[in-house]
Amino acid sequence: MTAGSDNESSTVTHSAIWALERLAHPRYGSDAPALNWSVAQELLKAGLVSVPRQGQGGVSITLAGQDFLRASAEL
Numbered sequence: 001m002t003a004g005s006d007n008e009s010s011t012v013t014h015s016a017i018w019a020l021e022r023l024a025h026p027r028y029g030s031d032a033p034a035l036n037w038s039v040a041q042e043l044l045k046a047g048l049v050s051v052p053r054q055g056q057g058g059v060s061i062t063l064a065g066q067d068f069l070r071a072s073a074e075l
Contacts, residue, residue: 013042015036020043020049048061
């Protein structure tokens with residue numbers, strides 16, 4: 001499975017897809033899960049998540065991330 005970034009297309013690992021799915025479905029009112037640094041970097045580089053400019057708070061799923069999740073759910 002691939003996700004496009006601004007300049008290139010990159011492969012998204014199963015770990016990154018799992019993390020993105022968990023971010024999309026927080027359960028029982030808990031906050032989104034903490035991401036491992038390499039997974040967070042992979043999701044950021046793929047353009048599937050973004051972080052606030054101040055660096056505080058959690059990551060947010062981008063429109064590209066939402067589209068990626070919808071497309072993977074259709075498979």
